[in-house]
Amino acid sequence: MADFSDIYDQEQMKEHMQYVLKTDKASHAYIISGEDGSGKEFIARIFAKALQCSDRQEKDGEIEACDLCPSCIKAMSDNHPDIITITHDKPNSIGVDDIRLRLRDDVVIKPYESKYKIYIIPEGEKMTIAAQNALLKTLEEPPSYIIIIILTNNLNAFLPTIISRCIVLPTKPVRDEVIKKYLMENCRVVDYKAELSAAFARGNIGKALELSSNERFENLKNETIDLITKLENLEVHDIMDRVHGLLENPEADEKSTKKGIDIAQYEDFMDILLFFFRDMLVFKASDNVDHLIFTDKVSYISSVTNKCSYDDISSILDNIDIAKNRISSNVNIDLALELMLIGIKEHL
Structure with a gap:
């Protein structure tokens, strides 16, 4: 003990x-x-x-x-x-x-x-x-x-x-660097994954432990970023089909879903988007990979920041915040996500 x-x-x-x-x-x-x-x-x-x-x-x-x-x-x-x-x-x-x-x-x-x-x-x-x-x-x-x-x-x-x-x-939020060090030294999590888990945990060491060993989260992260990289070439119905494929959980009960979408999956999905585009803003400002969370996606981040302005990336982040506020206010979740992704697509 x-x-x-x-x-x-x-x-x-x-x-x-x-x-x-x-x-x-x-x-x-x-x-x-x-x-x-x-x-x-x-x-x-x-x-x-x-x-x-x-x-x-x-x-x-x-x-x-x-x-x-x-x-x-x-x-x-x-x-x-x-x-x-x-x-x-x-x-x-x-x-x-x-x-x-x-x-x-x-x-x-x-x-x-x-x-x-x-x-x-x-x-x-x-x-x-x-x-x-x-x-x-x-x-x-x-x-x-x-x-x-x-x-x-x-x-x-x-x-x-x-x-x-x-x-x-x-309890107080635990610093990201403390969580990262704990995951690497006590749980033998590789540095990139430890940093990613610490960032998404927002000071919650229990959540960081779960994320670092959670295959579901790893798949969600990869598929979410894959969706964003292909967004420009997808029609709205294709986008929403992929979103539902990402966020639906047949095993979830009614209390943990909204319109068939798993709430925990949705929250992680929105955090992935927020951190991913935040990385783009940081890279646009500094041209430095040291402060990025998604260090394995530098090539794509660089390509987007070369063609997108600060205003474009800021508008994308605003779209994500607006969608989160709408959904928390019980606006139809499908409609809110659809409007958000159309907005992201317009600025990429």
Whole structure:
């Protein structure tokens, strides 16, 4: 299991947790917030392991769990009786019974073998109002030995009374160069792919890990760029046929699609376009490949920038932004994508 040294670019959060470990002044409740893939549960489990460790040690200026005591061994195998993960029966909600049975009725039992009894609640945003009110009763009069760590991708989903009784620890975006270095050194990802994954992840190390090993994303990237290189010679119906071929996912459920188009595929498709034409603007301005993401497409990027003006490339980027705004406002996705690609074609 990992340690604090394995948490990247979350200095403010680590500083708070280190203070807790040094002073033994833990709060009864924390909320770790951040988008999916940002490492919330990873951080929570490192914190929980260190809180329960019976022989904490200082390593490189940080208090770390020893990883050798019985408590650490149990924590690392997810078998610690005093580190409890709150699960829920329904996939899309955490109901009042989940909180009552697994937390509120359980907190009256003292820790089995450790100083604290730690409850980790993943996907906390799924708690119903009734579930939050049940949790609130525990937060208002918590036993001295409990620590509740709520993980969420949406802080706005909570009642103000819940937030006011918790210490909120938001995750921060991880720098691209840190993500790239991590992928290359720890996952043996080649430099070009690591840089591309870091750029598309937008500071989310979990997403970068997924992209670096995701064959679907690699295919989408290649086919999207192939579409752009052939756009000038395609009719509108051919363009849209290819777009649907790229973005449709027969295995996706209704909640993850819009007019048959997979939302995750669409979002990656739009990011690929945005970064690709951003590369063209950078190359047009600098004539330098050092700051490009798509370094394997320099020949095509150069050919486009030789014939396109700054205004042309800026108009293409504007078209992409307009399409994204239209689609987020529930304009017909087919129409928005069609207008965008016609606009791109006119400026190439």
